[in-house]
Amino acid sequence: MTEDNSVVERTGWAPVRHFAERSVLGLIVVALFGLAFGVLLLLVRFHWSPLQDLDRSVADSLNRWASGSDTVVAVLQQISSFGGRGFLIPLVVLLTALLLIRRRPRPAIYMIVTGAGAMLLDPSLKALIGRLRPVVEVPVAQAPGNSFPSGHALGSMVVYGMIVLVFLAAIRRSWRPVFIGALAVLVAAIGFTRIALGVHFVSDVLGGWLLGLAWISVTAYAFRIWRREAGRPTPPLTDGLEPESGPDLRIAPAEPAVLPHPWAKAAEILVGWVFVFGLLYVVGYTVKRWTPGFDVAVVEWLQSFRTPGLDDLSHFWSKAGDTHTILAVSLIFCSLALAFWRQWRPVLFLALTMVGELTLFLCAAAAVGRPRPPVEQLDGQMPTSSFPSGHIAATMCLWAAIAIITMARIRQPWRWIFPALAVLMPLGVALSRMYRGMHHPTDMMGAALLTATWITVLWFTVRPNAHAETASEAAAEAAEVAGSPRKLESIS
Template sequence: MKGDRATLWRMGGFGAAALVFTALVIAVRVRWVPMESLDRGVANDLNAVIAPSRFLVALMGGISRLGSFGVLGWLVGIGATVLVFRRRYRLGAFLLAAALGGLILDPSLKLAVGRLRPVVEQPVAHGGGNSFPSGHSLNSFICYTALLLVFLPALRPAWRRPALIGVGTLVVLIGFSRLALGVHFVSDVIGGWSLGAAWVGLCAAAFELARHEQGRRVTHPLEEGLEPESAPELHLTEHPRPEPKQRYVAPAAGLVAAWVFTFGALVALGLPLAHYRHGNGNVLGDHTIPHWFAAHRSAAMDRIGSLGGTVGNTHAILAIGLAIGAVALAVTRRWRPVVFLAVVMFGELTLFLAAAAITGRARPDVPNLDGKLPTSSFPSGHVAATICVWAVAAVLVLGHTRAWWRWLLVAAAVVMPLWVAVARMYRGMHHPTDIVGSCVLAALWTAAAWWVLRPNRDTGDSPNPETPNRDAPNREAPDQNATSRTALSRTAP
């Protein structure tokens, strides 16, 4: 009965939030004068303070992006991936249902209410669609609250209240940033929060009722999370044995040395190519191949080449890297594979930027299809990043499974860079030797990072967890000498 009363109280809470949202909808539709006066006064006052300062505009824009679909989508996707691989399907369903509900409610209600966005004296941002309710406020409230309710059991009790305060502060800052940028009224933001509270409360109440029907204990979600008994599976990693800090000095020094030597190899290769005939000599077909591609362009090949360039650009590589990191963390429960991925990708980026700045090689002397770019032609950042991210995926999979599908990722590590390389040359963006430089960068740096970090070491470098590591001591085997000595002592007179 006590659990039932607590559930009823929480249902009453999200009912009150829904009532607030309904009242705001009515006030917006009838254009209630006191509310509209407050909305427009706050919008104009904030615009007068924020618009003249580039720093404040940039700061508000950065905070606002934390409530965008891109950021929230990745957070929910990573959270759902962890839950699925840890077999917490009910929690995964709750998280996805809450997030998808926000995606449906936001545009639907914007169309139904039809409120125009604020018009301020000094516009600093643009918002698409109608104004009520604020989509950033709604979806940030839903997604961050849902993630907190799901993963709260993984936190120590002392950290749970600070986590609640942190999430609440973040949601408030996101809502305020929409006001400061002049793209929403106060009532839009409050409407988004109240609707978000009602929706998350409804989803949480449904989850609790399902637990009650299964005979499970009804919890206090803001204190324990939705499913406290899942805490062992919700921890992102297991707790390895602590290592002395000195153990990190040698790997760091090794990575720095590898970076320097790789950079030296790129400069030694790129500078002569950049100066030979102003970067458009015919070494390895640097002149012939781009001209041949330019002479054989077609509409169909343009689309294939454009897609090849897209799968190797920064956004695609970032998306693939996040997906690989999420799956690796969910499956291995170790930070080492994630650190390996981060080191490889960050090193690739810095090596590419540094080498491009030093070499300054001109693009092929053919019409290019991507416009003028600020970076050098040597090496190809698209190709190097594609090689690195898919090589990391292949290394991690080969180190953790013997399943047949591991060869699909090995094939992708070959096919994807080849596609991107041909696409970049077809579009007139790179010479063949630029591709060679990317291969040198990716091969040297990825191999060095693998050698230093040993990303599969936590599994004994054995593809099958059930296969023992021959190099490791057999702790379960009895000491034969000790057994013999004991037997002799028993038989001795």
Template sequence: MSAVIDGLRRPLGHFTERTLAGLALVLGAGVGFGLLLVLVRVHWTPLYDVDHGVAAWLNALVAPHGPLVTVLNALTGLGGRSVIIWLVSVAVIGLLIRRQGRLAVFLIVTGLGALILDPALKTLVDRLRPEVKVPIGSYAGDSFPSGHALGSFVAYGALLLVFLPAMSPRWRKPAIALVALVVLLIGLTRIALGVHFVSDVLGAWLLGAAWLGVTAYAFRLWRLERGRRVPGWTEGLEPEAAHEVAPAPDEAHLLPHPRAAVFELLVGWVLVFGALYGFGMFVSYHAGGTFLATLDSEVPRWFADRRTPAWDGFSFWWSKAGDTHAILLISLVFCPLVLAVWRRWRPVLFVALAMFGELSLFLAASAAVDRPRPPVGNLDGPLPTSSFPSGHIAATICLWAAMTLVVLPRTDRWWRWLFVTLAVVLPVGVAVSRMYRGMHHPTDFMGAILLGTLWLGLLYWVVRPNEDLAEGNRPAIESEQVDELDDELARAGRAD
């Protein structure tokens, strides 16, 4: 009996010790934030002097260096609301797909809390932004606390706690250090860009630590009520979910022969570029008197003669389906969903290489061919690239065709045909809108088709994104379903 009591007493003692230590840290962060808030509100002179002195000193130090400002703006973007919302949303959807509802709820509650606290406190404090001599950073709203510093602390910290179990123990401390470094750099960039005072960032970190500590502590109590052990912080929130939160736990290797694959892709890229360059030079400068020259001359004029304000607006929004922002957004949603559902990196690599190759081939061919835009009034103004090939059309073809090649063989659901339809309709619609707006010739459209066909064909042959569907290597979701069925049959057999 005493052994049983001792066995219960030890884990409870560990939990009590960890709880007290955690509560002390949370309370310390909360008290520190409250004290700082009071000092900001009463305009405490020493704090005021430090804040404004550092802001002026950093502005004089950073503003003259354009490349440094560019780097700082890129780093500060990692704490922007759009990036944070994307990261948390993708993680929540992935966790729900993997049936990790409690972890998804933790991320939702923690993230929403930060989203509510930031504007609420800014309105309460109503502190003006720093006034620097040379403005170099963009901002909106009040100053205290820093939304970027608060959001990055809470979001990256919460994601770290959720996904730590998926890492091997030797990589957990480096991962914690990396996240801490990213959060630190984001906060420092807000000060260096002159959009926040030092106390704004310190206040955000203290508030973020307090809020993240409260939600993590609530999750630990949730586990205790369910009769589960309370893990150490370096184990993450749910150690038992290590397999489920790992991005691709069922994939032994990405490519069987990576060096050969890299060589094949490099040689293939050069060959595709050669084909693009040859076709582009022919239609741009040597096709006079041919049917292609007539097509390139008459089609842009035909569209230009039939422009109306309504069609101008419609073509503008339709062409947006192929611009960089839309393509990047769709890619950043599709790739994490592929990981969540099929637990494979290779389809993600296929889509990523499709877009990277398309962009590099488009830029190289555009610079080499240097084809003028059609001789009609264009509706989008001057652009930094030449006419051949169309980047909008090529990107649309590569993205939607790559996604279709991944999805089509992996499901027998009716919605897979939506990808086939969009892979045809969207490139045609973008092509028509770009020619209507006077930005491209018909042969630029042909060049985009040539680019997409050759590059995707090469990638499919080298990467083989659906190799895991071969006999004896089932997709992860199907394998789990079959394993569950086998277990049920085994239990039924034992019952008989």
């Protein structure tokens, strides 16, 4: 009796039969999605009249509905942005980094390959088919390039489908239907917005979905064959692509209570917020009524250095403190913090810092009502008053909070980069805002006061670095175990 036959006798034919059944079923699914897309492609390419009539009818009806309200158009555009490359590419990069940090290279490679393939399929097929965009009575949005298939529909189906397949193992079984359903609703909503905005036909969106399903089916099947060749089991897809990665992908499985007494802490934070607002109002009212002589003099002196080159540089630095940049840096840092340290406490500290900064700035600016400096303002009329500076306060709070979190958790010498950024970034934003004539020096002092007092409140209430040593030791132990020859997983 051969060795192979002895193995079969010991283990039975069940695993082999299950693998064969799943393989055949997977091939059938791939073939069906590919066939459906091929049929739709032919109908579009040869201008099948019933399909064209349906496309035009739906496009005209939704255009009449959407064009009647600017609010509806704004909501549709916001939902649509979750399927654009400007959102999906950074999302895939961030999730791939998370997988690599958690020492899961195989699903990371899967996401890279699948995402890159979708990026190549979309422009290639659009150029090959050459279908023009819809022409509607009241255009409310524009999009470059050809129409079939919808890139937003294709990209959202592939990316959110990948997220389901890769991260399903980290979700509790009772929550998996909710997780899948939420992402499915998001994909459907993105496709609907592309039709309602008048930039795609129904068949464009259907084509994008079918092509996306076919592509992730092909790559998922290839990934399962890869696992089989590496000697790993191939469980059903309802357990995710790599079920054993679940413990590594869970966010904070063993973290102590973030806030042991949440209602008491919330009351403390609220009281602190009120005192910080009162202090800002008193200082702001004072400088508004008795403006120091140097306030306008400094701004006028900075304006004497204006050149086109410095105007562009100041615009760049000013953008470093606007809402979009602050939000993007906050989201990226929070994601990486969860990946490295597996704690919610630093994320909560940063989130409360930025939410408190925003509310304190808006309330203080509305209450004080200080006018902008009486000089030429390069950014034009702003909706808020001058004291305190929102750009400067947001930059100070963001980088100060990041420095506090990282200095307690990183032991390497390069950790001093973060305190340096906590000084350099606000300084650059402050100089740019005053150079552009948008703020007085005392507005910058108000931003510094807001930052110092609000972060002090959160330092004593949230205690962002509690259990930091425990988290660092756990991460080091996990890295040591994962890096040992006995535990290290091979990519092949």
